[in-house]
Structures are given as structure tokens and as C-alpha cells.
Amino acid sequence: MTTGSEDLLLSVRGVETYYGKIVALRGVDLDVRRGEIVTLIGANGAGKSTLMMTICGDPRARAGTITYDGRDITGMPTHEIMRLGIAQSPEGRRIFPRMTVLENLKMGAQLVAPEHFEGDLKRIYDLFPRLKERAAQRGGTLSGGEQQMLAIARALMSRPKLLLLDEPSLGLAPLIVKQIFEVIRELNRTEGLTVFLVEQNAFHALKLAHRGYVMVNGNITMSGTGAELLKREEVRAAYLEGGRH
Amino acid sequence: MEYFVQQLINGLTLGSIYGLIAIGYTMVYGIIGMINFAHGDIFMISSFIALAVFLILTSVLGFAFLPVVLLIVLLVAMLFTSAWGWTVERLAYRPLRGSFRLAPLITAIGMSILLQNFVRVTQGARVKPLPPQIQGGIPLMDGMTDAGPIVVQISYMQLIIIVTTVVLMTVFSLIIAKTSLGRAQRACEQDRKMAALLGVNVDRTISLTFVMGAALAAVAGLMFLLLYGVIDFYIGFLAGVKAFTAAVLGGIGSLPGAMLGGLLIGLIEVFWAGYFSVEYKDVAAFSILAIVLIFLPSGLLGKPEVEKV
Numbered sequence: 271m272t273t274g275s276e277d278l279l280l281s282v283r284g285v286e287t288y289y290g291k292i293v294a295l296r297g298v299d300l301d302v303r304r305g306e307i308v309t310l311i312g313a314n315g316a317g318k319s320t321l322m323m324t325i326c327g328d329p330r331a332r333a334g335t336i337t338y339d340g341r342d343i344t345g346m347p348t349h350e351i352m353r354l355g356i357a358q359s360p361e362g363r364r365i366f367p368r369m370t371v372l373e374n375l376k377m378g379a380q381l382v383a384p385e386h387f388e389g390d391l392k393r394i395y396d397l398f399p400r401l402k403e404r405a406a407q408r409g410g411t412l413s414g415g416e417q418q419m420l421a422i423a424r425a426l427m428s429r430p431k432l433l434l435l436d437e438p439s440l441g442l443a444p445l446i447v448k449q450i451f452e453v454i455r456e457l458n459r460t461e462g463l464t465v466f467l468v469e470q471n472a473f474h475a476l477k478l479a480h481r482g483y484v485m486v487n488g489n490i491t492m493s494g495t496g497a498e499l500l501k502r503e504e505v506r507a508a509y510l511e512g513g514r515h
Numbered sequence: 516m517e518y519f520v521q522q523l524i525n526g527l528t529l530g531s532i533y534g535l536i537a538i539g540y541t542m543v544y545g546i547i548g549m550i551n552f553a554h555g556d557i558f559m560i561s562s563f564i565a566l567a568v569f570l571i572l573t574s575v576l577g578f579a580f581l582p583v584v585l586l587i588v589l590l591v592a593m594l595f596t597s598a599w600g601w602t603v604e605r606l607a608y609r610p611l612r613g614s615f616r617l618a619p620l621i622t623a624i625g626m627s628i629l630l631q632n633f634v635r636v637t638q639g640a641r642v643k644p645l646p647p648q649i650q651g652g653i654p655l656m657d658g659m660t661d662a663g664p665i666v667v668q669i670s671y672m673q674l675i676i677i678v679t680t681v682v683l684m685t686v687f688s689l690i691i692a693k694t695s696l697g698r699a700q701r702a703c704e705q706d707r708k709m710a711a712l713l714g715v716n717v718d719r720t721i722s723l724t725f726v727m728g729a730a731l732a733a734v735a736g737l738m739f740l741l742l743y744g745v746i747d748f749y750i751g752f753l754a755g756v757k758a759f760t761a762a763v764l765g766g767i768g769s770l771p772g773a774m775l776g777g778l779l780i781g782l783i784e785v786f787w788a789g790y791f792s793v794e795y796k797d798v799a800a801f802s803i804l805a806i807v808l809i810f811l812p813s814g815l816l817g818k819p820e821v822e823k824v
Contacts, residue, residue, distance in 0.1 A: 326712060348711040364709040366702055368818065377702050380695050381714045428713065 278337070279304045279432055279464050280325070285334035287317075287324045294320040296488040297334065302432065302466050307458050309467040309475040309496070311509055312485035318468040319361045321485070322436050325466075326358055327351045339431070353381055357430035359421040361437060367410025371401055374409050374420055378427030386429070394423045397453050415446040422450065426457070432464045433457075439471040447471065451478050472509035476500045484509075517658030521667045522789040523782070528673040528742070530781020531680035535735035536758035537765070537773035538687070539600075539728025545704045545768040546724050547612070552623040553603055555755015556630035557729050561596040561736030562746045563634060566643055568592060569740075581648060585737075593733040600729025601722055603630075609718065627751075634748040642747040645740055649675065676738045683734060684774055687727075691770060700724055704768070757784075757797075760804050766817025775815060779803070 280302040287295040294317050302308045312318050324331050325338075327348040336344045343351050352358075357378070366374050375394065379387055395402040398419045404412060412420060418438055425433055435454070439447040451474055457463045469475035476482050476496040484492040484505060492499065499505050536558050543551045568591045572578045578587075607626050611618045652670035659665070691697035702710040703720050711717050739754070740746055761780045765772025780800050787799035807815065 328708065328711065349714050349716045352712055352714040358712050360709065360712060364706050364712075366705045366709070368705055369698075369701060373698060376695075377698060377710075377713050377715075380699065424713070 277304045278302070279306075279339060280466065281337045282321070282325070283335050283337070285321070285324060285331045285336060287320055287329055288332050289320075289329065294488055295324065295331075298485075298488070298490055300483055300490060300493075302464060304464055305458070305462045306481060307454070307465040307467060307479045309469055309479035309482045310485055311469055311472040311475055311482060311499075311505075313508075314470065316485045317488040318485055319436055320488075322358065322360070322434050322466075322468055325351075325434065326356065352428075355429070355431035356434065357425035357428045357432070358434040359418075359425045359436060359438060363417045363421040365409035365412065365417045365420055365424075367408065369409055370406050371409060371412070371420055372405045374424050375401075375427050378424035380428075382427070382429055390427055390429070394426060397426075397456075398423055415442050418442060418446070418450065422453070430463070432466065435465060435467045437468055437470060439469065439474065447474065454478065472505070473500075476505075517656055517665050517667045518660050518789070520656065521665070522785050524667075524669050524673055525789075526782035526785035527778060528676050528781070529785055530761075530778035531676050532735045532738050532742075532777075533754070533758045533761045533780050534774040534777025535680060535683070535731045535738075536754060537761040537777045538770060539732050540759050540762040541765070541767055541770060541773040542700075542724050542728050544762070546700060546721055547608075547619075548616075549608070549619045550623065550759065551608075551725075551728075552620070552755070553607075553626035553630055554728065554732065555751035555753075555758065556627050556634075557596060557600055557603070557751070558732040558736050558739075558754055558758075559746070559748065559751030560599055560630060560634060561592050561729070561733035562740045562750065563638060563643070564595045565589075565592040565733070565737040565740050566645055566746060569645070585648075585741075589734065589737055592737055593730045596729045596733035596736065597726040600725040600732075604722055604725040609721075627755075631748050631751065638748065640748065642745045645744050645746075647744055648741055672742055676742065679734065679738070683731065687731070688770060690727075696720075696723065753797075757800065760800060764804050764807055764814055766814025769814070769816045769818060772814055772816035779815075 278301055282298055282300040285295055285298045286293065298321055310318050310321065323329065325336055327343070327346055331344055335342055338354060338356065341354070343354065366377065369377070375391060379390060382390070400416055401419055401423055404416060409417065409420060422435065422438060438450050454465055455478060458465055467475055467479060476499050479496040482494065482496050482499045483490050484499065492502065492505065536554065539554045540551065543549065543554070565588050568588045569584065572584050572587060578584050603626055607622050608619050611622060649672045652668040653674070654666050654668045656667045657664065658667065691700065699710065699715045699720050702713070702715055703717055707717050739750070757780055758777065761776035762773045763776070764779060765774070765776030783800050783803055784796045788796040
């Protein structure tokens with residue numbers, strides 16, 4: 271899984287993002303290599319989700335560059351960025367509430383050639399059998415865990431090269447969190463899917479990831495392999511022992 | 516009884532026209548949450564386009580076979596009206612996206628006044644007549660009323676309007692329910708940000724929604740022209756208000772609601788005029804709206820939000 275630095279899939283350099291006059295990201299540097307699981311941990315409001323959305327062009331970075339697959343995507347409109355093979359399971363899951371589970375999955379697959387649909391759908395149903403049972407049900411009526419599975423499944427339906435996951439564990443029962451993380455590990459191992467994972471659940475995320483970054487107040491303050499970060503005293507104090515919820 | 520059936524047919528005809536216009540209101544509201552007050556005037560412009568194309572085909576080019584002429588008129592009117600709808604959205608509404616909520620609404624009212632006066636200046640303020648093109652009908656039943664004998668009939672014109680509306684509504688519902696364009700439209704309606712994250716070109720989808728609404732308004736415009744035989748620059752106002760009422764009555768944002776609302780407004784108007792007084796038919800229609808909204812604030816088929824966070 272260790273790859274050279276020429277194999278960068280995503281590279282974020284000096285990115286600053288503002289909401290109006292309020293600064294959210296203060297010059298962030300971050301790399302994701304092909305085939306890696308990279309996690310970004312940090313407290314509520316540190317700017318993790320903002321970074322994830324900035325990568326997708328909404329909001330746009332006011333300074334700095336974002337390079338994906340050798341291409342500068344900093345100023346591109348969101349829908350064009352997503353067409354390059356990035357998929358996001360966003361904060362709050364954002365399931366289309368008045369569409370069925372199947373329609374939500376079709377939305378995920380809408381950029382993919384239709385002949386792949388049946389096969390991809392079968393694969394998704396194998397990963398998340400619960401979604402198959404719920405296929406005809408409206409997204410808005412699913413439980414939180416089911417919605418989270420659907421959000422990830424919808425992202426996978428677009429056959430992404432880079433999967434962005436924003437807090438997949440939020441508000442879920444530990445057993446479901448374990449299931450979801452297991453799926454992510456499996457996809458990474460068997461298909462080499464590159465994953466960038468934002469988490470508050472630092473312990474699980476660092477155990478899963480190859481490398482991790484810590485964000486405080488719009489800045490990256492630490493980085494290293496998942497195992498290294500798990501041992502660091504500052505990380506343990508802030509995000510594991512005291513900060514665990 | 517016979518009188519009732521006749522009024523029912525008349526009401527359904529009028530309601531079809533309202534319903535076709537109402538869809539344009541409801542779709543645009545669904546996708547960007549604004550009332551496009553210029554939509555009635557798009558309908559008005561479409562009837563002028565239809566008249567112009569009709570006259571060019573028959574008087575200038577000398578076509579005589581009516582069904583073909585009407586088909587060409589319909590297609591050309593839909594095409595040009597769609598272009599108007601697209602242009603209005605592109606020029607007047609898109610630059611204001613992300614602005615405060617009232618801005619596009621005010622612009623829409625301005626656009627409505629602009630379109631009306633554009634037609635008034637270029638076409639003149641007087642009514643434009645078109646002699647009846649489609650005459651005759653199918654007698655359904657005979658009967659007696661207090662006023663004398665009556666023959667209930669559905670005229671060919673009415674038949675054409677109702678059948679065309681039913682066909683268009685079916686096609687249209689299928690587009691929304693089954694195609695990827697329809698899914699993208701519903702996605703933008705429910706969560707524009709997420710739709711963009713899935714690669715949907717939101718601006719293009721919104722443009723297409725305006726185009727579809729305008730195309731249906733063009734169908735209504737041609738029907739109106741053929742049914743009443745007179746048009747002027749002001750017909751868009753009242754038809755627009757009625758269609759908007761229909762959309763709200765059915766539940767704004769809901770497509771079947773717009774159609775149902777259109778039919779109901781048409782029926783209420785015709786029955787009120789038939790049984791009570793012609794003068795108060797509009798009052799009746801708006802009163803029903805007020806009463807329905809008191810008891811069903813989201814309209815007859817409006818959807819209460821079902822969302823889990």
C-alpha cells in the first residue's frame with residue numbers, strides 16, 4: 271500500500287476558505303495518494319467538513335490550489351469536479367428524502383454508462399443487504415444507519431477513484447459503525463479504492479487509516495501514520511481519552 | 516342532468532388549459548422556490564406566436580390542410596415559446612440566484628410587465644381575432660331544460676383540447692418519473708447542493724425546467740387561441756392568476772396537484788357561471804382557494820415534509 275509521492279491522487283496546497291468574512295481554513299496542506307485511506311480528525315467546527323466541501327468546489331477556495339489526478343480543479347464548478355471521479359458522502363448524509371432507495375442509487379450512477387448499472391447495483395446490495403430490503407422505500411423514512419449506508423452506497427455507484435466520507439459514524443450505533451468501517455476497509459483492500467475520511471471518532475478512524483491529519487481551528491497541526499498518531503500524547507489527550515464521546 | 520353534463524364538458528376543457536399553464540408555475544416553484552409571475556405572459560406570447568405562424572402558413576404560404584397546419588403551428592409555437600422561457604430565466608433569474616429571496620420574485624413581476632408592454636408596443640393594444648377553425652362536434656344526448664330543448668355535445672375543439680392535455684400530461688409525468696432528466700429535476704428540487712455533488716449540472720436542469728414549462732404553456736396558448744378566437748396582450752394576466760391559483764390549490768410543487776387544481780378551477784368557474792352568475796365566477800374560484808388553504812395549508816396534494824435527520 272505504500273506508494274511513491276509521484277502517485278498523488280489529491281493534493282491540497284495552502285488552501286484558504288471563507289464564509290463571507292469568517293475564515294474557515296487558514297492555509298491547509300494535505301495529500302492523498304492512490305490506494306490510501308487518509309483520515310482527517312479534529313473537534314467540532316475545526317473546518318473538516320469545510321475542507322471536504324472545498325475540494326468539491328462549494329465553497330470555492332479563496333487562495334491556494336487543489337490538484338486532483340494531475341489536474342488543477344481549484345476553480346472548477348462542483349458538477350464538473352465530481353465528473354472527474356470524485357464522490358462524496360457528505361455531512362448530514364443528504365439523502366433525497368422523497369426518492370426511493372433505488373432512485374437515490376440511480377442518482378449516484380447517473381454519470382456511469384447504463385450497462386454497468388445492474389452489476390454495480392448487485393455489488394452494492396451484497397455490501398449492504400439492508401438496502402436491498404428497503405429498495406422501494408422512500409429515503410426520508412430510513413433510519414439513520416440505513417441512510418448512512420445509502421449515502422455511502424450512492425457515492426460508490428458513481429464508480430469513484432476517490433471516495434470522500436464525511437463522518438460516516440455520526441450518530442450511529444457502535445455495531446453499525448463497525449460494519450461501515452469494515453466495508454470501507456474491504457473496498458480499499460480488494461479494489462484499491464482511495465478514501466479520504468473525515469471523522470470525530472478518532473480512535474476508529476486512525477485504526478482504519480494508513481495516514482492521518484489533525485485539524486485545529488482551520489489549520490493542520492499534526493500528521494503521520496495512523497499508528498503514530500494513535501500513540502501521540504496530544505492526540506490521545508485531545509481526541510481519545512478526554513475527548514471521546 | 517343534460518345541462519350538468521354540458522357544463523362538465525365545458526369545465527374540463529377550460530380546466531385543461533389552466534392545468535397546462537399551472538404546471539409551469541408548480542415546476543419552477545418546486546425547483547427554485549420562486550413564483551415565476553412572468554409565466555402567464557409567456558403563455559400570452561405563445562398565443563401570439565401561434566397566431567402569427569398560423570397566418571403565415573395559411574395566408575402567405577397557402578397551406579390548406581388544417582390538421583397539418585395546426586400540428587406545425589403547435590410545434591413551432593412550442594419551440595419559440597421555449598426559447599422565450601429559456602431567455603427569461605437566463606437573463607432575469609439566473610444572475611439573481613443566491614440573492615435574497617424576494618429579488619427574483621420582484622424581477623419576475625418586472626418581467627411580466629415588460630413582456631406585456633413589449634407585445635402591446637409591437638402588436639398593438641387591440642384584440643387579434645382568429646375565425647373559428649374547428650367547427651362541429653359529437654352530440655351526446657338530448658334533453659329538455661326550463662329554457663327549452665338542449666343537445667349536449669362535445670365539440671371537436673373540446674375533444675382535441677382534452678385529449679391533447681391527457682396525452683401531454685401522461686408523457687410529461689413519465690419524463691419526470693422515469694428518465695434521468697426527470698430524476699435530476701427532482702434531485703435539484705429536494706437538495707440542489709447534493710445534486711451538484713452527484714454531478715448534476717444544476718443551472719442546466721433549471722433552464723430545462725423553464726423550457727418544459729414554457730412548452731406546455733405554448734400548447735395552452737394555441738388551445739386558447741383556437742377556443743376563444745381572440746387574444747390580446749393582457750390575456751396572460753388573468754389566465755396566469757387562475758393557473759397560479761390552480762397550482763396553489765393542488766399543492767404548489769406537485770405535478771398531479773397542478774393538473775387537479777387546474778381542472779377544479781375550470782369546473783368551479785364554469786359551474787358557478789352556469790348555475791349562479793357569470794359576474795362572480797372568479798370570486799367563486801378564489802373563495803374555494805381560500806377555504807381549501809384554511810383547512811389544507813399545503814394544498815390538496817401538497818406534500819408535508821417527511822425527513823429524518
